[in-house]
Amino acid sequence: MSSVIGPGQWVQIVYDLRDGRGNLLETAESPVEYVHGQGALVPGLESALEGLRAGDAIQVTVPPEDGYGTRDETNVFEVDRGEFPEDSEIEPGSEFIAEGDDGTRITMHVTEVNDAVVVVDGNHPLAGETLNFQVRVLVVRPATMDELLAAENETDGSAARGGPPS
Secondary structure: OOOEOOOOEEEEEEEEEEOOOOOEEEEOOOOEEEEOOOOOOOHHHHHHHOOOEOOOEEEEEEOHHHOOOOOOHHHEEEEEHHHOOOOOOOOOOOEEEEEOOOOOEEEEEEEEEOOOEEEEEOOOOOOOOOEEEEEEEEEEEEOOHHHHHHHHHHOOOOOOOOOOOO
16 A cells, blocks of 8 residues: 655655646646655645645645735835945845844845835745645655655754745
């Protein structure tokens, strides 16, 4: 009998991801591998895959609260232009990593650049989006100890809010 997806299983999938309007956002160019239960996927997708077997295919609609969360407009703010290195090429669409007060790393996206300020957005680009996944499960098997340790190190030992497989 083949393994089913559950905690501690090594899983290989392929997928298409569309937004709530049906626009194609991402297609897995090659199979995505992860250890189930380690927070590598958005929570809504991970829970929908639970119990599936190799060969199964599923369509999953993930609401924002089970994906990248709802948009938080307090995460959009102005930063003094002088806070950036003079030689940095900052333009709308640029991305950089900032460090929060508690030491966490936050990916920020530049939305607007003026002479005095840069408007940045700390929301994930897919925050507030309904995500529609079409997933096919290729392989399910028990994860090796090395795979479990690697998955735990990627999430610092906690079930972090992962992204869609990428």
